[in-house]
Structure formats: C-alpha cells, structure tokens
Amino acid sequence: MIKDRRTIMTWPAMLTLLLFALFPLVIMFYTSFISDATGEFSMANYAKFFSNLTYIKVTGTSILISLCVTLVSLVIAYPLAYIMAKKLKGLKNIILVLVIIPFFTNQLVRVYSWLIFLQDGGILNRLFMTFGLAENGLGILYTKAAVIIGLTHAFFPYMVVTIFMALERLDDAMLEASRSLGASKTTTFMKVIFPLSMPGVISGVTIVFIPCLGSFVEPRILGGTGGLTIGNIIEDQFFEIYGWNFGAAIAFLLLAMVLICMGGLNSAGKRWQV
Amino acid sequence: MSNNNKTGVLGKILIILVLLYLYAPIFVLMLLSFNESRYNSLPFAFTLDWYRDLAEDRALMEAAKNSMVLALITGIICVILGTMFILGQRYLARRTEGIFNSIVMMPMSIPWLIMGLSSLLMIRQLGFEKNMIFVALGHIVISLPYSLLVLRARISSLDKSLEEMSASLGAGPLTTFRRITLPALAPAMIAGGFLSFMISFDNFPISYFLMPSGYSTLPIEIQLSIKFGFTPEINALSTVIIGFSLVVLAIVGLIMRSNIKSLVGGDN
Amino acid sequence: MKLAKKMLAFGMTAIMVLSMTACGGTKTAQESGSADADKGEVTKLYVVNWKDYLSDDKDFVEKFEKENNCEIVNTYMDSEEDLLTKLKTGGEGEIDVCLPNCSILPAAIEAGLLEPIDTAKVPNFEQLFERFQTQKECIGADGKLYAVPFVWGSTSIAYNTDNLKEAPASVKDFFDEKYKGRIAFRDDYNDAIMTAAMALGQDPNNPSDLDAIKALLIKQKALNKTYWQTGDEFSKLFASGQVDLGLMWSGQTATMRAEGQPIAFVVPADGGIGWVDNWAIPASSKNKDLAYKFINAMLDKDTQKAWVEKGGPAPANQAAAEALDPEYAKQCCIDEESLSHLVFMEYRTDEVKQTWNDLWTEVKAS
Numbered sequence: 021m022i023k024d025r026r027t028i029m030t031w032p033a034m035l036t037l038l039l040f041a042l043f044p045l046v047i048m049f050y051t052s053f054i055s056d057a058t059g060e061f062s063m064a065n066y067a068k069f070f071s072n073l074t075y076i077k078v079t080g081t082s083i084l085i086s087l088c089v090t091l092v093s094l095v096i097a098y099p100l101a102y103i104m105a106k107k108l109k110g111l112k113n114i115i116l117v118l119v120i121i122p123f124f125t126n127q128l129v130r131v132y133s134w135l136i137f138l139q140d141g142g143i144l145n146r147l148f149m150t151f152g153l154a155e156n157g158l159g160i161l162y163t164k165a166a167v168i169i170g171l172t173h174a175f176f177p178y179m180v181v182t183i184f185m186a187l188e189r190l191d192d193a194m195l196e197a198s199r200s201l202g203a204s205k206t207t208t209f210m211k212v213i214f215p216l217s218m219p220g221v222i223s224g225v226t227i228v229f230i231p232c233l234g235s236f237v238e239p240r241i242l243g244g245t246g247g248l249t250i251g252n253i254i255e256d257q258f259f260e261i262y263g264w265n266f267g268a269a270i271a272f273l274l275l276a277m278v279l280i281c282m283g284g285l286n287s288a289g290k291r292w293q294v
Numbered sequence: 295m296s297n298n299n300k301t302g303v304l305g306k307i308l309i310i311l312v313l314l315y316l317y318a319p320i321f322v323l324m325l326l327s328f329n330e331s332r333y334n335s336l337p338f339a340f341t342l343d344w345y346r347d348l349a350e351d352r353a354l355m356e357a358a359k360n361s362m363v364l365a366l367i368t369g370i371i372c373v374i375l376g377t378m379f380i381l382g383q384r385y386l387a388r389r390t391e392g393i394f395n396s397i398v399m400m401p402m403s404i405p406w407l408i409m410g411l412s413s414l415l416m417i418r419q420l421g422f423e424k425n426m427i428f429v430a431l432g433h434i435v436i437s438l439p440y441s442l443l444v445l446r447a448r449i450s451s452l453d454k455s456l457e458e459m460s461a462s463l464g465a466g467p468l469t470t471f472r473r474i475t476l477p478a479l480a481p482a483m484i485a486g487g488f489l490s491f492m493i494s495f496d497n498f499p500i501s502y503f504l505m506p507s508g509y510s511t512l513p514i515e516i517q518l519s520i521k522f523g524f525t526p527e528i529n530a531l532s533t534v535i536i537g538f539s540l541v542v543l544a545i546v547g548l549i550m551r552s553n554i555k556s557l558v559g560g561d562n
Numbered sequence: 563m564k565l566a567k568k569m570l571a572f573g574m575t576a577i578m579v580l581s582m583t584a585c586g587g588t589k590t591a592q593e594s595g596s597a598d599a600d601k602g603e604v605t606k607l608y609v610v611n612w613k614d615y616l617s618d619d620k621d622f623v624e625k626f627e628k629e630n631n632c633e634i635v636n637t638y639m640d641s642e643e644d645l646l647t648k649l650k651t652g653g654e655g656e657i658d659v660c661l662p663n664c665s666i667l668p669a670a671i672e673a674g675l676l677e678p679i680d681t682a683k684v685p686n687f688e689q690l691f692e693r694f695q696t697q698k699e700c701i702g703a704d705g706k707l708y709a710v711p712f713v714w715g716s717t718s719i720a721y722n723t724d725n726l727k728e729a730p731a732s733v734k735d736f737f738d739e740k741y742k743g744r745i746a747f748r749d750d751y752n753d754a755i756m757t758a759a760m761a762l763g764q765d766p767n768n769p770s771d772l773d774a775i776k777a778l779l780i781k782q783k784a785l786n787k788t789y790w791q792t793g794d795e796f797s798k799l800f801a802s803g804q805v806d807l808g809l810m811w812s813g814q815t816a817t818m819r820a821e822g823q824p825i826a827f828v829v830p831a832d833g834g835i836g837w838v839d840n841w842a843i844p845a846s847s848k849n850k851d852l853a854y855k856f857i858n859a860m861l862d863k864d865t866q867k868a869w870v871e872k873g874g875p876a877p878a879n880q881a882a883a884e885a886l887d888p889e890y891a892k893q894c895c896i897d898e899e900s901l902s903h904l905v906f907m908e909y910r911t912d913e914v915k916q917t918w919n920d921l922w923t924e925v926k927a928s
Contacts (some may be wrong), residue, residue: 021516024385030394036435043416099305117547132528136326230405
C-alpha cells in the first residue's frame with residue numbers, strides 16, 4: 021500500500037495544526053531570543069531567567085503543585101473508574117454523566133465557589149463548627165492545599181473519563197480466562213488489567229498535569245500570598261509590564277519541561293505495557 | 295465477582311465521597327444565586343433579583359451568545375476535521391501515522407496559556423490584527439485532540455474489512471460511508487463534538503490572549519467580573535447554564551439510546 | 563477513493579462556509595459603524611473607558627446624546643496597557659476619546675497617538691485645580707497639552723471601624739506586627755514599592771534603596787491574610803470580616819461605606835499614593851469636535867459633583883470639589899488636606915517597571 025489516496029483526508033486537520041499550533045510555537049521560540057530592551061537577537065532573556073533564583077524556585081513550586089494534583093487525581097480517579105467500568109452495570113452511565121456535569125459550569129466560577137466554600141466563616145467552616153471540629157477559622161483558604169483542592173476539582177473528572185474508557189474496553193472474557201487459569205485477583209489486576217489500562221492512565225495524567233502547570237487564574241485566587249506560579253509570571257510579563265519576549269522565553273522553558281516530562285511518561289508507560 | 299458485596303460497599307462510599315467533592319462548590323454556587331447578599335454572606339435570604347438582573351444585562355447576554363456561536367463552530371469543525379483525519383489515518387504508513395498523530399495530538403501536551411500567547415505572538419509578528427477567526431482557530435486547535443481521542447476509541451472497534459467487504463459487495467463509497475462507517479462512528483462524533491463544544495465554551499486562556507477588543511465571551515466576562523465586581527448574577531448565569539446543559543444532555547442521551555444503538559446493532 | 567474526495571470536498575466547503583460566516587459577522591459590524599457615520603443620521607462617539615466610569619452612566623448618556631444628537635459607544639479596557647494596545651492597533655476612527663493615566667500617557671504622546679488639546683474648546687478646563695492644569699504627564703516634550711485631568715483618587719489605608727479602636731495614622735501600620743493576619747496588601751508592584759518607600763522615608767517615585775524595600779516587603783508578607791488582586795476580592799474579604807486593614811482605593815472604600823460596611827479611609831500625613839485619570843483624543847479620531855464636547859461635559863461642575871455624590875472618584879474640577887459638603891469630602895479623603903498628603907504616581911520607563919516587577923515577584927516567591 022504505497023501512498024493510498026485516502027490519506028488525503030488527514031490533510032485538513034494536519035494543515036490546521038501545522039499553521040495554527042506548530043508555527044506559533046516556532047515564532048515564540050524565535051521571539052524568545054529577542055531582547056525586550058534593545059530589540060536585538062541575544063540570549064539575554066534566558067540569561068535573566070537562569071541568573072535569578074526566584075524564577076527557578078517558582079518553576080519548582082509550580083511543578084510540585086501540579087504533581088500533587090496529578091497524584092491526588094490518580095488516586096481518586098482510578099478506583100472510581102474501575103468500579104464504574106467493572107462493578108456497576110446500568111448505573112455506570114449515570115455516574116459518568118454526574119462526573120461530567122460540573123464541567124458545564126465555567127471553571128473560573130467553580131474556583132470562585134471554592135473560595136466562598138473554604139473561606140473562614142464560609143460554609144465549610146460553619147459546618148465544621150456545628151460539629152465542634154474547628155474552633156474558629158479553618159485556615160484552608162490561601163494555602164497550597166486550597167490550590168490543590170481547587171485544581172484537582174477542575175481537572176480530575178477528565179482523568180476518570182479516560183481511565184474509564186480504557187477499562188471499559190477490556191474484554192471481560194479475558195479477565196475470566198486469567199482467573200480461571202488460577203491467577204489471583206491481585207495478579208490479574210497487576211498483570212492484566214493495570215497494564216492494559218495504561219493508555220488511559222497516561223492520557224489521564226497528561227490531561228491533568230499539563231493544564232495544571234499552565235494554570236494562572238486558580239492559584240492566584242485560592243493561594244493567597246503563596247499562590248505565585250510560573251503561569252502568573254508569564255501572564256504578568258504579557259499584561260502588566262509588556263516584557264513579551266522575556267515572557268516568550270519563560271513560556272518556551274515551561275514548554276520544554278512539559279515535553280520532557282511527557283516523553284518520560286510515555287516511555288515509562290510503554291515499558292509497563294510490554 | 296464473588297465477594298461483590300465488600301467492594302460494593304467501599305465502592306459506594308467512594309462514589310458518594312467523590313460526588314460530594316464534585317458537587318459541594320456547585321451546590322454552593324447555585325444556592326447563592328438565590329441569596330440576597332451581594333457579598334455572598336450568610337445568613338441566607340431568598341431572592342430572585344439576580345436572575346432579573348441577569349436577564350437585563352445586555353453585555354453578559356451578548357457574551358453568552360458569542361460563546362455559544364464560537365463553541366458551535368469549534369465543535370462542528372472539530373468533528374469534521376477529526377472524522378476525516380481518523381478515517382484517512384488508517385491508510386497511512388506506520389511511521390507517517392506516528393508523526394501525523396503526534397502533531398495532531400500536540401496541543402494536548404501544551405498548556406493553553408502557551409498556546410494562547412504563542413498565537414498572539416504570531417499574529418503580532420506577522421502584522422495581523424486580532425480577530426474572531428484567530429480566536430476560532432485557536433479554539434479548534436486545542437479542542438481537536440479531545441474529539442480525536444473519542445473518535446479513535448471508536449474507530450479501533452470498527453473493522454476496516456467491513457467497509458472493504460461492503461465495497462466488494464458493490465456498494466459505492468458514499469453508500470458504504472452512510473450505511474457502515476457513519477452509523478458506527480455517529481455516537482463518537484456526537485460525543486467528540488460535544489466535548490469540543492464544551493472545551494471551547496469554557497475556554498478562558500486562549501480567548502484571553504486573542505480576543506479582539508469590543509468582543510467578549512462568557513469566560514472573559516466572568517474574569518472581568520472577578521476583577522471588577524463579582525455579583526451573584528454570575529451564579530445565576532451558571533445555574534441557568536447547568537440547567538440548560540442538563541436538558542441538552544438528556545436529549546443527546548435519548549437520541550443516543552434509541553437511535554444509534556439500534557443502528558450499531560446494540561453492541562456495548 | 564471517490565469517497566475520500568467527496569469527504570474532502572464536503573469538509574473544505576464546510577470550513578469555507580463557516581469561516582466566511584465568521585468573517586461576515588465581523589465585517590458587518592464594522593460596515594454598519596461606518597455606514598451610519600456616512601448617512602450622518604446619528605454620529606457615533608467611540609469611547610474607551612473603564613466600566614461604570616460615568617461614560618456609561620444612564621443620566622449622563624441620555625443628556626449628552628440628546629444635546630448633541632449622537633450615540634455614545636463604550637468599549638471597556640481592562641488595563642492601561644490594554645488601552646495602549648488599543649490605541650496602537652486601532653484603525654482610523656475606531657476610538658474618539660479615551661482615558662489614559664500617567665503609566666501610559668508619555669508613551670502614547672511620544673508615539674504620536676494623541677491629538678494636542680486645544681483648551682479653548684474645553685471651557686471647563688479653567689475650573690480645574692491649579693495642580694491639575696499643569697499635570698506633568700499630560701504635557702508632551704513639545705510643551706503641548708495632550709490630555710485633560712478628569713478625576714483623581716488615592717490608594718491608602720482602609721480599615722474596619724468596628725474592630726480597630728484607633729484609626730491608623732501612618733503607612734507604617736502595614737508593617738506592624740499587631741495587625742498580623744488581618745491585613746490585605748495589594749498585589750501590585752507599583753503600590754507595594756511606593757508604600758514601602760513611604761514607610762522607609764524614601765522618595766516613592768524614585769526610591770534610593772530597593773534592597774531595603776524588598777527586605778521590608780518580605781517581612782511584611784507574613785502579616786497578610788492574603789494579597790488582594792481585584793477590588794472585588796478585597797470587598798469580600800472585608801465584608802466577611804477576614805481582614806481589618808488594607809491598602810485600598812479611596813473610591814471603592816466610599817462605595818463600600820455607602821453600602822453599609824464599617825469601613826473608613828485615611829490618607830496619613832506620611833503619605834498616600836495618588837493617581838489621576840485623564841481624557842485624551844486619539845490622533846486617528848474622526849469626531850474630534852464631538853470628542854471635545856464630550857470632554858467638556860465630563861469636566862462639568864454639576865456632572866462631577868453629582869458623580870462624586872453617587873460614589874465616584876474625586877473631581878478634578880475645583881468648583882465641584884468646593885460645592886461638596888465639607889464633612890463628606892473629609893470622610894472620603896477628597897478634601898484639600900488629603901490632597902496635600904498625596905504623592906502622585908509618575909511615569910515609569912519599561913526598565914523601571916521590569917525592575918520593580920522583578921522585585922515584587924521575588925517578594926511573592928520568597
């Protein structure tokens with residue numbers, strides 16, 4: 021099958037992506053080498069990033085928060101997806117819909133609702149007080165915990181969906197076979213189910229980790245004085261002080277980091293599958 | 295499934311806890327849309343004022359309309375591009391398929407913040423002015439991978455030989471497409487389009503960077519109101535949107551169940 | 563194979579049709595704008611302004627539109643930089659009048675984006691406070707006036723009158739341990755650095771020792787409940803009783819008090835940050851005469867007085883300020899005494915902005 025003409029059908033999508041996703045990134049890469057001050061081609065923007073510990077520190081914090089959110093999401097989403105796919109019969113579609121419905125509200129509004137929900141004197145606080153669990157002021161809001169709660173809420177349902185889809189495709193007959201051949205439940209899970217659901221897990225992790233790393237609204241609203249992320253720094257460069265090219269350089273470094281992480285994750289996932 | 299009961303109870307607890315976590319803030323926000331206090335403070339005092347204000351807020355309504363149109367265009371184009379891609383992709387050589395695939399899925403592994411700002415840089419570098427077409431393109435590019443994900447899950451269960459068999463039995467390509475391919479893909483196309491619609495409808499970062507002045511979408515209006523004065527009007531709006539999407543969802547669900555399942559032959 | 567072609571054709575047609583409808587949408591919007599101007603029925607005056615900032619006030623709009631047989635079309639800006647971008651990228655006739663402040667004015671004047679103001683066409687100009695008639699940033703390098711001060715206000719101390727027995731009397735209170743956990747400082751590099759400079763006795767517009775400022779701000783960080791970023795955030799923090807003290811705008815404090823919050827505003831003797839908003843006419847405006855009329859109406863004594871009484875910012879028109887109830891003026895810190903304590907924000911070069919922003923980023927990341 022050399023050059024099947026039916027492959028033409030892939031072109032419109034490819035063209036759109038090349039022109040409006042890949043090409044802008046090339047431009048971004050180019051502008052990141054242009055100095056904001058002089059307009060000349062230089063490494064100044066990158067030098068600035070690496071010579072200032074602050075940027076590296078904030079990047080580290082952002083990665084850490086994103087990892088936490090991903091991990092928490094995985095711990096919640098996997099068992100949920102597993103139960104939905106393998107234990108529930110008719111109910112699973114209803115639960116799936118219930119998991120998706122919160123997405124119909126705007127993400128910014130949901131973050132805002134968390135703010136109201138978590139604040140001292142807010143609803144959760146009152147609830148805890150009536151049960152005598154908290155004296156005054158929960159002190160959850162304006163901490164990293166609040167950021168993690170908010171971001172997990174924002175993204176983990178995606179992960180439930182991807183893992184659920186991977187698990188649902190598994191053939192029940194195969195699981196029965198594994199069991200009838202004497203494999204224990206744990207063995208079946210470890211050797212059959214989990215490896216086969218790996219593609220779902222990987223897309224789930226991607227779908228949570230990436231947007232977290234780029235988030236800039238949620239941490240600011242929920243994180244208080246400690247809510248500074250690399251996304252905020254980029255946003256400030258673009259909207260506060262017009263250091264677009266320096267912003268582009270930080271964005272490119274963030275992108276490079278993301279790609280390295282994803283590459284690592286994908287190869288790790290493949291190893292697991294084999 | 296021997297000791298189904300034990301996992302059953304634990305599973306139920308897990309499901310209930312997750313749903314509680316998911317719905318607690320949503321419930322709060324819906325509740326506060328009926329609360330009198332502008333600062334969302336308690337105690338609760340019932341009012342419908344915020345809904346009346348919402349109905350009279352022209353800027354917000356205009357933004358809602360823009361969001362809807364934008365999301366609709368994004369959803370439709372994503373389904374078309376995605377379906378074509380997924381059909382054509384099967385005939386690609388293995389290596390090309392890998393490359394094509396990674397390019398098309400690329401936006402999924404890039405934070406939207408970066409997608410937005412790189413497009414803005416491109417627009418500026420090439421001397422264009424911001425306009426709605428760029429916004430729509432930005433939305434399409436980031437939503438496409440999600441609809442592809444759904445479509446791909448479906449197409450892998452569609453046997454290529456079925457189409458070939460149909461062709462060898464004398465069916466024209468269009469007939470084959472209509473009778474075999476389309477019915478098999480339809481649920482995934484609807485689901486994929488729906489997903490793209492939702493991603494576009496809710497998208498803030500891309501619109502934030504690319505929106506020309508004078509235009510606005512719902513997420514942008516909401517961000518502005520977070521900046522300049524968040525009233526329970528936004529809560530009222532969100533409540534309306536949830537109600538509206540529940541209706542849409544119910545309709546989609548009904549169509550999916552009655553029509554398409556019988557077309558596909560009722561497998562899974 | 564035919565199938566592929568047909569699908570391709572279908573797909574392409576669909577994309578083209580859709581993108582054309584999208585194009586069509588934008589085009590008609592523009593066309594209808596110019597078509598109206600051509601017909602000369604009702605002239606449209608394109609205003610770029612903050613939301614809820616008088617140009618969209620129902621009473622004002624009705625009166626002005628009726629008197630001048632025109633229609634005011636408001637576009638809202640979300641930051642000063644946003645306005646500068648709009649001025650730079652906006653085409654001929656897209657903006658007729660806009661509201662820049664000191665942070666972008668010199669840049670806009672230098673780039674030739676603004677029209678010199680002929681004060682003869684703004685009769686109310688003479689009623690402005692003396693200091694506003696000679697506002698530094700409004701005057702270009704050529705000595706010409708490019709913008710007319712409209713309103714001013716201050717960023718200083720707002721506090722809870724129920725919880726604090728004594729009114730704060732100094733900016734140093736933001737750095738005082740006794741308010742630990744009850745302060746909401748503003749997340750803004752300019753206000754943060756200027757306030758710290760005042761507390762340290764440095765010149766807020768040209769601080770001499772940035773390291774000391776940074777150290778002070780880092781120490782201050784732990785005293786905050788949070789940094790507030792948006793006015794709405796502050797009002798909710800305050801209304802829910804989470805903070806007692808904040809670095810806040812005079813205007814919003816007045817609004818909150820009008821709504822019954824136990825809040826008061828002080829500009830202490832050791833300083834407060836002042837700002838001025840100015841009207842300017844873009845060089846590309848096609849309705850300059852109408853724009854002049856609009857600016858003059860904006861400076862009108864009665865209009866300004868009425869707005870400030872509704873909770874608007876302080877009037878630049880001296881006659882309007884003097885016509886106010888002195889008690890009310892003092893409470894809102896728009897009296898002459900408060901004015902004399904203020905240090906007005908000055909223009910900062912990109913380099914200074916970058917340095918200050920870096921400093922503030924370091925404080926927040928510490």
